[in-house]
Amino acid sequence: MTALVPRRRRRKRGSVAANIAAVLVFGFFAFPVYWMASTAFKPAAQIRTFDVKLFPTALTLEHFRDAFNTANFWTFLRNSLIVSLSTTVLAVLVALLAATALARFRFRGRRAYLIMILVVQMVPLEALVIPMYLVLRDADLLNVLPVLIGTYMAFVLPFTIWTLRGFVAALPVDLEEAAMTDGATRLGAFWRITFPLMAPGLVATGVFAFIQAWNEFILALTLMEQKNQTLPVWLGTFKTAQGVDWGGLMAGSTILAIPVVAFFLVVQGRMTSGLAAGAVKG
Amino acid sequence: MDVLDAGRPDVDTALAPTPVGAPAGAPTGPARRPRRRAGGLLPYWLLLPSLVVLVGLLAYPLFSLVTTSFRQLDLRQLIRRQTVWVGTANYRTILRDHEFWVITFRTIAFALVCVAATLLAGTLVALLMRRLERGMRLLVSIGMLLAWATPTVSAATVFKWLFDEQYGVVNWLVTKLTPVDWSAHSWFDSKWPAFFVLGLCVVWQAIPFVALTLYAGLTSIPDDIYEAATIDGAGAWRQFWTVTRPLLKPIFLILISLSLIWDLKVFSQLYVITRGGPSRSTLLLNLYTYNLGFGVSRFGVAAAAGVIMVVITFLATAFYVRTMLRVQEEAL
Numbered sequence: 001m002t003a004l005v006p007r008r009r010r011r012k013r014g015s016v017a018a019n020i021a022a023v024l025v026f027g028f029f030a031f032p033v034y035w036m037a038s039t040a041f042k043p044a045a046q047i048r049t050f051d052v053k054l055f056p057t058a059l060t061l062e063h064f065r066d067a068f069n070t071a072n073f074w075t076f077l078r079n080s081l082i083v084s085l086s087t088t089v090l091a092v093l094v095a096l097l098a099a100t101a102l103a104r105f106r107f108r109g110r111r112a113y114l115i116m117i118l119v120v121q122m123v124p125l126e127a128l129v130i131p132m133y134l135v136l137r138d139a140d141l142l143n144v145l146p147v148l149i150g151t152y153m154a155f156v157l158p159f160t161i162w163t164l165r166g167f168v169a170a171l172p173v174d175l176e177e178a179a180m181t182d183g184a185t186r187l188g189a190f191w192r193i194t195f196p197l198m199a200p201g202l203v204a205t206g207v208f209a210f211i212q213a214w215n216e217f218i219l220a221l222t223l224m225e226q227k228n229q230t231l232p233v234w235l236g237t238f239k240t241a242q243g244v245d246w247g248g249l250m251a252g253s254t255i256l257a258i259p260v261v262a263f264f265l266v267v268q269g270r271m272t273s274g275l276a277a278g279a280v281k282g
Numbered sequence: 283m284d285v286l287d288a289g290r291p292d293v294d295t296a297l298a299p300t301p302v303g304a305p306a307g308a309p310t311g312p313a314r315r316p317r318r319r320a321g322g323l324l325p326y327w328l329l330l331p332s333l334v335v336l337v338g339l340l341a342y343p344l345f346s347l348v349t350t351s352f353r354q355l356d357l358r359q360l361i362r363r364q365t366v367w368v369g370t371a372n373y374r375t376i377l378r379d380h381e382f383w384v385i386t387f388r389t390i391a392f393a394l395v396c397v398a399a400t401l402l403a404g405t406l407v408a409l410l411m412r413r414l415e416r417g418m419r420l421l422v423s424i425g426m427l428l429a430w431a432t433p434t435v436s437a438a439t440v441f442k443w444l445f446d447e448q449y450g451v452v453n454w455l456v457t458k459l460t461p462v463d464w465s466a467h468s469w470f471d472s473k474w475p476a477f478f479v480l481g482l483c484v485v486w487q488a489i490p491f492v493a494l495t496l497y498a499g500l501t502s503i504p505d506d507i508y509e510a511a512t513i514d515g516a517g518a519w520r521q522f523w524t525v526t527r528p529l530l531k532p533i534f535l536i537l538i539s540l541s542l543i544w545d546l547k548v549f550s551q552l553y554v555i556t557r558g559g560p561s562r563s564t565l566l567l568n569l570y571t572y573n574l575g576f577g578v579s580r581f582g583v584a585a586a587a588g589v590i591m592v593v594i595t596f597l598a599t600a601f602y603v604r605t606m607l608r609v610q611e612e613a614l
Contacts, residue, residue: 021410022418029425032486033432035451036440050465052454094331101328113329120340122599124547126568127588130575131346132339134355138363154339157332215433217550222576232435236554246443253436264431 036257039250040064047247063247067255070248072227073234077255079224080214080231083145087152087213091160092206094153099164104173117158125155129222136223143225151219156209163208167201207267211260231256347592350585357579372586381562382570382587386594389567392477393545393598399485400541401534404492409522411497426490434487438554441483445469473563476556480564483551488544492537499533500526535605543599567591 039047040063042056067073102110132151133142141147175193220230235252238245351373353359354366376382407426411419432440445452446469453464469475503526511521527534549568552558558565558573565573571591575584 015413018410018413019418022414022422025407025410026421026425029422029429029486029490032437032440032444033428035444036432036436039443048449050449050454052449052451054451094335097328098332101325105325107325110325113333116336120336122543122596123340123344124568124591124595126547126549126571127347127591128340128343129572130581130584130588131343131350133575134350134581135343135346137360150335151339154335157335161332211431215435217435217553218572221553222572232433232550235435235439236550246446246449249439250443253433253439256433257431257436260433261428261431264427 033257036250036253039246040254042247044247063245063251064255066245066248067251070234070238075227076229076231076234079145079220079228083149083152083220083230084210084213086146086149087156088206088210090149091153091156091209092164092202095157095160095164095205096168096202098161099168102161102165103168117161121158126218129218132219133222142223143228145224145228148220148223148230151223152213152216155216155219156212159212160205160209163205164201167198167205171197204267207263211263214260344592347585347588350582351589353582353585355581355585360579360581368582372583373590375583376586376590385565385567385570386590388565389546390594390598392481392548392566393542396481396484396488396545396548397538397541399481400488400492400545401538403485403489404496404537407489407493408496408500411493412500423494426493429486430490432487434550435554437483437487438551441479441486441551442470442555445475445479470556471560473560476560476564480548480551480555483555484545484548488541492541495533495537496530499530503529532605535601539599539601539605543595546595546598567594 038056041059041061042053043058043060044062046053046056046058101107102114136142136144136147171194175197179188179193215232216230217232217236220233221236224230224233235249235256238249238252352367352369354368354371358364359366407422411422414422429437444450447453447466450469452469453467456462456464456467469479507525508521511525516524547568548566549572552564552566552569556564558569567587568591571584571587574587575581
């Protein structure tokens with residue numbers, strides 16, 4: 001029915017206007033990040049000056065050194081690492097169990113559980129901080145790192161379960177069953193066949209859990225004592241005696257951002273290689 | 283940033299509740315339902331750990347929030363560990379407080395403005411990405427990724443620095459490039475510029491998720507439809523309105539709901555950039571609640587404010603939940 005008219009490309013790809021817009025958009029998003037890093041490496045004289053240099057003409061590590069030397073920095077860093085890693089590992093484990101149940105089995109209450117997971121994500125954490133603080137205070141459990149890990153788990157768990165459910169549901173059941181007809185036990189089949197296939201999904205989910213835990217602010221602020229908090233709180237309450245140390249602040253911001261940006265770049269690769277960040281239809 | 287094609291913009295993926303930091307892509311699930319076994323008790327055992335965590339650490343605090351809101355829990359009761367029930371007194375205190383209403387209105391208005399800006403900019407960026415060659419598209423994606431990945435506390439600190447009164451680069455650029463002299467222009471001395479910086483910081487980080495999700499939706503609309511529309515004589519705007527918009531409507535609605543949920547919750551940026559100042563003029567609901575509790579130790583009243591906050595959030599997101607439940611009927 002279509003005539004022999006050659007198909008025209010509807011959109012002009014790569015037009016000059018589009019490319020200019022692309023560069024501007026890139027600039028809008030990337031500039032603050034660039035500015036953060038460049039300030040972090042600029043000598044103090046180039047920061048506190050009215051003669052702003054867009055490109056640093058000299059580089060220095062003094063701000064990073066100052067940041068490292070602030071009181072308790074290493075404690076904060078250590079706490080952040082411990083809490084984020086523990087939360088990630090535990091959350092992924094627990095979520096994997098739940099996701100397997102949800103994706104692979106029929107049982108009563110399955111829908112209710114899924115609805116609960118959805119609804120629970122609506123609750124603003126800022127409101128829950130108050131009862132959490134009060135309960136922990138009464139139980140004398142404030143400033144206890146494992147408790148913080150527990151609360152972090154609670155807040156990353158719904159999303160982690162939801163995502164993993166999508167991954168598990170997307171895996172073909174037949175492989176397991178084929179292995180089982182060949183004599184493997186269900187557990188053996190799971191371990192040797194399903195689990196490796198899930199690895200990318202586990203990694204992606206784990207990384208997102210890590211990022212959320214790493215960035216968390218209000219729980220660490222309220223549930224931990226001042227000298228024993230996490231890196232985001234350190235940055236958010238960073239003050240020096242000599243007024244605002246922008247170099248130090250930017251160095252701190254960069255330090256906080258590095259693991260997340262790195263992980264994010266890793267995961268983005270995974271995310272585009274076939275997954276469903278969420279429900280899979282059918 | 284290639285996205286897998288699902289043949290039609292799939293609502294399900296975009297519907298996955300995602301906190302900041304998770305992209306959505308078109309799913310590539312199997313075409314048939316996964317066969318599920320009846321598993322006896324095993325599924326319940328598998329669910330047990332997650333239930334323990336969720337009930338213990340989310341449901342219980344929520345319950346406790348409500349009960350605390352009916353108590354008087356100021357410093358004295360806190361120290362003496364007394365439980366004093368005061369009925370709805372806390373709620374009355376808050377609802378009678380003029381400032382509370384101002385703050386609530388402010389919070390909702392701020393969230394709405396941020397959502398509108400994010401959606402608008404996100405849509406434009408997604409449309410732009412469609413028109414770009416692969417290399418430039420990658421450039422834009424990388425830029426957005428950087429903004430998205432930056433921790434909120436870092437971003438807030440950077441924006442505070444960008445808009446610094448004396449040495450900030452924004453003032454410097456404006457002074458250099460325009461006849462306006464902003465060499466000592468303060469952004470944080472009054473409400474509106476402060477809100478602008480705060481909003482810009484929030485939106486800067488919020489656009490990437492929206493843009494990438496919309497782009498994923500856009501690429502799953504087959505070109506043929508646009509070809510046919512062009513042959514029928516529809517221009518670019520018409521095509522957007524009659525082809526793109528209806529197909530993407532589910533995704534739009536979800537993105538609006540999600541953005542609203544997140545933008546009502548802005549805390550760390552607010553804490554870092556203005557701490558509610560100057561003179562409480564940029565105070566938003568969650569910082570107000572936080573201050574009631576951890577600032578002046580009036581935990582009963584703070585709990586009441588917290589409950590109100592939860593109710594507001596639920597109302598704002600009721601649509602999202604309803605849509606999710608309706609669409610997920612089969613998948614569930």
